[in-house]
Amino acid sequence: MAGKIDNSMRGMIGRSAAGVLAVATGTYNNTQALHAPVLVLNASYEPINVCAARRAIVLVLKGVAMAEEENGHFLHAARVAMRVPSVIRLLEYRRIPHQTRALSRKNILLRDRNTCQYCMLALASGELTLDHVIPRSRGGSSTWENLVACCHPCNRRKGNQTPIEAGMKLAREPRAFNLHTSRHIMRLMGRSDDKWRKYLFY
Numbered sequence: 001m002a003g004k005i006d007n008s009m010r011g012m013i014g015r016s017a018a019g020v021l022a023v024a025t026g027t028y029n030n031t032q033a034l035h036a037p038v039l040v041l042n043a044s045y046e047p048i049n050v051c052a053a054r055r056a057i058v059l060v061l062k063g064v065a066m067a068e069e070e071n072g073h074f075l076h077a078a079r080v081a082m083r084v085p086s087v088i089r090l091l092e093y094r095r096i097p098h099q100t101r102a103l104s105r106k107n108i109l110l111r112d113r114n115t116c117q118y119c120m121l122a123l124a125s126g127e128l129t130l131d132h133v134i135p136r137s138r139g140g141s142s143t144w145e146n147l148v149a150c151c152h153p154c155n156r157r158k159g160n161q162t163p164i165e166a167g168m169k170l171a172r173e174p175r176a177f178n179l180h181t182s183r184h185i186m187r188l189m190g191r192s193d194d195k196w197r198k199y200l201f202y
Ligand SMILES: [Zn+2]
Pocket: 116, 117, 118, 119, 120, 121, 150, 151, 152, 153, 154, 155
């Protein structure tokens, strides 16, 4: 709802003096600020997602969510500096279906935490590929249970073989990415963030 301004949003606007100071120190720029992870809570304070600050700010400005915690940094627009939220909360309760997330390369890498499931090397997304545990040529399907993050050397070594044939062992059984998995990842991400911790560890 446009035009619906709550106190948290007022708090985000009109702090240009402090904002200019933040720019002057040059420690944190807008690009970084826009990509900072933000914890999303349901109206019930139940953690449901992680999004980029850019999306969180849009949700706050649209009146869909309010900032619960700020990360201490500012985002600079033409004339205003906005406090970047660290935790936001939806104003209306949203029922979260217990269905799994969409099957995509991005979500598989997220589930596997950008870690090759054979050698456990954590790599940048661009250095990982998706491996069919049972190769496609052997009837393996493209499903959550048959796709894992894999580095290129392991992928070449495995080739058209099953893990047993290749003498390679999966770090863990691949499972669908559901809310339970998401919570686990949110806890890992929030372990070092005091502002997230109080919503994630209970
Ligand atoms: Zn590997």
